[in-house]
Amino acid sequence: MRHGIATLTCLSLLLAACGRTPPAAPASGDAAPTAGAPAPAAAPAAEGLTAGSIEFPVIPPIMVPSIIGSGPAQKQLEASMQALINPIDGITVRPANCATDGGLVNESGFTNVDAQGNLQRVSGQGVFEIGADGSGHAVTGDDVVEVAPDGSGSIINSAGTFEVQADGSGTYVGAYGNIELDGKGGGNWVGEFGNIENHGDGSGRWVGAEGSIEINADGSGKWIGGPEGIVENRGDGTGTVGAVAREVRMAPLPPLPPAGRFPLLDKFKPSGAPCGFVITLNDQVLFDFDKADIRPDAGKVLDTLATALGTVQASSLEVRGHTDAKGSDDYNQDLSERRARSVVAALQQRGAAAGASAHGYGETQPVAPNEINGKDNPGGRQLNRRVDIFVRT
Template sequence: MRVAVVSLACATVLVAACGRGPSPDKTAAATPDAAAAAAPAAASAGSEVLTAGSIEFPVIPTIMVPSIIGSGPAQKRLELSMQSLIDPLAGISVRPANCATDGGLVNESGFTNVDAQGNLERVGGHGVFNIGADGSGQAVTGDGVVEVKPDGSGSVVNDAGTFEVNADGSGTYVGSHGNIELDGKGAGSWVGGFGTIENHGDGSGSWVGAEGSIEINADGSGKWIGGPESIVENRGDGTGTVGAVPREVKMAPLAPLPPAGQFPLLDKFKPSGAPCGYVITLNDKVLFDFDKDAIRPDAGKVLDVLATALGKVPSSAMEIRGHTDAKGSDDYNQNLSERRAQAVLAALRERGSATDASAHGYGETQPVAANEVNGKDNPGGRQLNRRVEIFVRT
């Protein structure tokens, strides 16, 4: 029996890639002051409604949970080679890959390749495993310690940090990407070098960080302070103000913040597939302008590092996979995803990498997050879905 080393992937996407400014899906003014300047001058700043259009707040990142499947030496070498790129907030990550019996990539996380049909004790080069017939147990390996209880709760401790999960979906993560706490009911927080995200679970929340201070209330109102002269207040009734000296503008109520997720139960050492390689994820904004398939000039450094890293890890096959969100028609999204996958493949080949790789587009068919929540648009989820993946099969 082959037992996979279990560890917490240190480069998994912990949050949705956030908008570093207004979303490119809209044509609204980029900043509060720009919106005010575009409108006719008001005779009285507090009385006349300016027709500046809709002002869009930056997207508060959606709190996600780490992947909990094992990473091997090949992935660790890849992560080391890509260390200058890996940034969960920007949507650049590496995760271990699982494959189903037909060889297809399995998106779900889980522990791999441990027999849970009877009590098992194993001491060998991989570590020490004590596993009960119910799938609970403990694994102690060179990568850390994993404990799984019969109800699916447990912990993972390794060099990436500490992951604690409870049977109700609540839990904590403390590690290289900061601190995550989820209550299992939709509320949670994430604190890291980028700032602090709070999700209250009722549609309201806040983010204090790269974009300034952003607050969203459950009634559609909110406030964004991007600097001394960049202040936006949304009343939630179709009106609001912009600027340090408030000027009236029309603005749509803010979409409610989707609930934070739950930590997954620890699968009781049962396989969701077999380890088969790793997946590199690149948020589309890293490589492309909105709705374009030409790689951005400033993406050259990312591709240089990526091509060098891929050349250091042996593989049996490689696939460039393009994905979109659900906005637009199925045919349009399929075509866009194919063109983007081909563009990344061509760019890597220009750099002497991925010479035997293939490229495929999957359109909107394989989302990793909800495009809508309760019938309402979910910008953070759509950002996660707009991505290019590089599946390296080992």
Template sequence: MQTFRTGMMFCVVGVALAGCARAPTPVPAQDDAPMADAAAGVTGDAQDASTASDPAVPDMPVIPPIVVPEIVGVTPAQRALEGSMAAILDPVAGISVRPARCDVDGALIDRSGITRIDETGALVRNSDAGIFKLEPDGSGTANFEGGLFTVNADGSGTINGIAEPDGSEAIVRVEADGSGTYNGKSGLIRLDGKGGGTWNGESGLITSNGDGSGSWNGPDGLVRIEADGSGTWNGPHGLITNNGDGTGTIGPPARPVKMPPMPRVAPAGRFPPLQTFAPPGAPCGYVVTLDERVLFDFDKSDIRPDAAQTLDVFATALQAVQHSGMEVRGHTDAKGDDAYNQSLSERRADAVRNALQTRGVAGDIGARGFGESQPVAPNVLDGQDNPGGRQLNRRVEVFIRA
């Protein structure tokens, strides 16, 4: 007997998002035709005669798997941010880094202008590349090329804009557990993060329940599969029922036949977490802040012995950074005499410069004291002393010009 394999649509949303292609034109396959079930009441020679007139049993379609398309996440927005700002050093214990901006004469603008960093490390950047609001943990928002990107520290978030490697747009929602939705050039994909999901695309509507069952309403009809291998196919051959035990029917009228159980539906994938933002440096360089408590005892300008390791790490990082100059800048709080604070800030700046040069940091390194003239936090709050603010003001900064 000859059996005929039906032409069906094989469609998988893959990394390349190549779309769908119909299988090659069906050709007759020399094969033994499945025998009619003995339950039909025909045995022996009579059974052979009856099966000779039965139509061939077509192969049941295999439901394509739901595969998550490649999503570039916040990468385009991150690149836009980096394009408007220079590279940045990774913070280490006792050292923090923030973007630096310079005026038209190349002078450092201290924490002002369109790039702002508050005392928690949160960054706000408004430039031709877009509007970025980033938190120290990498979460934040970006309004970039008309799209809106939101990412949380746990990798969840939303994208409404450029979302695919070829620059096409999509609307994507990702949850921390891998569930979410995608609405883009590949269609509409919904995932529950547990293996279940739906894909409504060019090949039709595909559903995977995550337990081996599912359905496909596509160009070759409606296929339903249960977890035990039973199911139905209502397509070009009429209604085919598979009982999952090696038997089934074709019809109407229903004719019993032998057929293998239907293949289980592959579980759906999960959305990968969105990469968080990495705040980079600013156009004219970056400012590294050294915590006063890491370097000096109170009211002293001699570097503490236990600060050596921090300075070693910092100096090693600086040796790998290309720059056009550095300036060590000392700052104090407003407590005490102005002249004394000015002198203390200068001595501390000199001490840090000497320590970096001793550790092999080459190039032009200046040192300058600003006393209490450039606070980054209030020394007094509501008429009361503000110890936390004064601590932030007591610092040594290294301005590294890119």
């Protein structure tokens, strides 16, 4: 809605094949009978047309518009966590989020969680109330989303209104009309193509541009409004054509395929629980290119950072070094470790970060692509050259 609804133009292709005019019946005789010869017996009317010469229009399938579930609301939720906290030039701070094993998750997430794992976020991006099982409620600028634990729920946005049940049944009301599905192969669609009914047992009805077409589960059916006016198919190889019915051969009608089902809604996917914050330092703030020694002019930044850390009650502090993808894996791993150790040492010299650990992650945790379409991405590589300070609170 991943935004928008799948177009239904494929129906026009189906309909283009629907307006075929049955060929005219051949003349009842090609030559006058020979003089004196007895008149031949009249041929049955059913021999006037060959099998399959009356072809019913195809009843269009009921097209289910695509729905994205909680996707847009989920994106809004994550975007609401991206705001920087007290930014300093070259330094950003964001809330930290931890997985169930306590490890840092490299995504922004929720800021409030209760003892049962229920999460709440209220910001300019919207209001989010999410259960530990992924169900919940979200109101953003574009969507109102309700998701139940079984994947049922509702979405209201500019594309329309969806109501989805766990068995695949549901309704849609929007730009493409009204759709109802029973989850068992049956459904109705009222829209610009007319009224389509699918009974789920091979039978159905379409009232639209081609007239009125009915197909029964036994292969019989009726078409009113075509070139012949009225066509009836008995389902036994015979039928009648015209307002004044004449008998013809007619193949049984194929059954109508069952209608689809609505997909279940995506559940909200919280990354974990809030566990502190992450301070990110651009490598140019601290280091010269390809070096692990802190630059002399970085002292003021480190003084400010050490003072700020001294006011935080932290259970642990980890300095994490990262590089871009230039160079070998081993070299980048070593460089990231040396840079992390340099930052720990500099902070401890200023009376902060006692007991802090230093870890290098090389190029394994990029926050931006190092290449785009096979070409170097200098801006992305610069974002990846960084030092993160994970403060666990």
